[in-house]
Amino acid sequence: MTDSPPTTKLPAQSPPVDPAETEAAGHRAAAAPAGAGRLSWWHGDGGEGAKRNLALIGVLLVLFVIGAATRSDLYANPDWVWANMLSILKLASVVGVVTVGMTFVIIGGGIDLSVGAIVALAGVWCTTVATQSFGAGGMIFTAIVVGIAVGLVNGALIAYGRLVPFIATLAMLVAARGLAAEISDKQTQISQSSVINGIASNDLLGIPLLVYILALVVAGGWVLLNRTTFGRRTVAVGGNPEAARLAGINVKRHTLLLYALSGLCCGIAAIMLTAQATSAQAAMANLYELDAIAAVIIGGTLLSGGRGTIIGSLLGVIIFATITNLFAINGLSTEAQNMVKGGIIVAAVLIQQIQFGSLSQFFRRNRMTTS
């Protein structure tokens, strides 16, 4: 993307930098190959995620400008613009919570295809007549415990049963939806709890409760990934499980916990989605697994594990929600919307492969091989 030359040649050309900044960057650059010299934080490895996130924010701004240009009548009203932003965040909230769990699983070297099915199962389970008789507390408890329990089954199959994550969670996708259909007897179950339904309809200080829940889960995920041993172990397990094992990490137990964490996020999402729809059914949260994986990927998390950011994933979810919103306010068809989404996923992965800063090198190499 940028025109900066390869990082190894940087010190010779870089202008004088603030000593404090170099000091901070020194720690990060310490891991770089010998001879790399001292890099500024921005040009060093640490800026990689931040740069990608800035690019995603740029994409969001572009989408905003497109919206303002195509529906200038709506965007002329600041009240509408604010309400629309909140509407986008609400739209992103449920998938956003699922995506936080998915980010951990993918950084840890796995994948969870069963998230949509877990959301549906937890939603259906927490809206049965028997559960609803326990009130809102019972419903929340049930959804979260079901989510964690299914996640633990996934994790146990993968960590101790040695199943490939793709297959174990694919099987769970089918089975959990089947169980949800069995429990609900294929009917739509209406939530009678005003507390649960209020989660989607109530605001606090002008901001919907759903947005607070998303913010809390994202903040919790960020702290867990970046400021705790659990987070560092996740990166280690995803980056090189054998090295992680030799370093004394209980890789199996950690894998188990990662899928339980994903299940927990699905349980929270199930409550949010049930509140939004004021009901639950076995077919709901359809294809959430693909939405979540797509958001994680365009957020810059490596599908092979070992690297990724929570904020990037969140931005990915918001970008998809903004696209849905953009197509809705312009009255365009869902098919066109899906094609654009597909294009964005491919573009994001291509950029990820090329990597920032080496674009010019990439083109030079290509020219040589094609001529």
Added chain:
Amino acid sequence: MTQHSRRRLLFGGAAIGTGVLLAACTSNEQQTPTEAQTKAADGGGNAEPGKQVTIGFSAPAADHGWIAAITNNAKAQAGAYSDVEFKTVEAGADAAAQRAALSTLISQKPDVIVLLPHDGKELNSFGLEAMQAGIPVVNLDRAFPDAKAYRLQIKGDNYGMGVAAATFIVEQLKAKGVSNPVIAEIAGIDSLELTQERTQGFNDTLAQHGFKVANRRAAEFTVDSGQREASQLLQALPKIDAIWNHDDDQGIGVLAAFSQANRSEFFMVGGAGSKKAMEDIQADNTVLKATVTYSPSMASSAISLARLIGQDRGMSDLVELQVPKEIVLASETITKENASNYLKLGF
């Protein structure tokens, strides 16, 4: 060590307790299958017991209310006849799975097959095969393109649903004197032919009166997709006069989106005719003022007619000695005034 095992015991006990509690939480009130949607098997005419008939039945695995009601109705109607043996096979996830299931059904030599195909075009050749083998096929709702592929076709009127919804909306708007109305539409799964037919009927009828749809979103017949698309529709149109939502099941989510956004300046027409929608219309406390029917009671009728075909009898109220070849149900409009008549048909 003891500390450790005690903690384990505690966790284990809590886990088992939670499991027992959760298992208890799966119970739902048993949905008694719709007595009213079956035709009582007494009272002379066609109801008189005839020769024993075996009816084979196949419909897609239900993941939403309407299809579930189809299967339940068929089962309940068959149970109401002493001379009908009912054999059902799950149709699985797609047309190929349904074809495989149907071939096991044929080997059981039923007298008649009642079939709601995943896709009428894809299962057309099965209809031909069964008919050639001498087993009459009753096609339920999703038409075979080939007339030789079925003995009887009974289906709802998707185009007519659109017409009925648009007619109601036009009447209401004209009565209110709205000159340039903003009309919105929330469709079901867009790739299905039935969705396109419904939209076609809606657009054609609106166009006759010089109206058109301002914005249209396609949901997926599920409550959460209904909520999602409705909330975006509200963002696109700051003021709306009328909305048609194709499906009452997804309508639960659509209505939730309206109340979450505090919007009620418009009225809505539903589709299909679920019990919940009829109750809402009767109570008259939401924006839902009418729904146009696409009743799953057609499954009960299909079983009754399949029995007559198997017994080589006609419909006792008609002159013909055999059951007709094609029946298209009319799409009716349910409003506050007539909702009580239809409530027994709600699913």
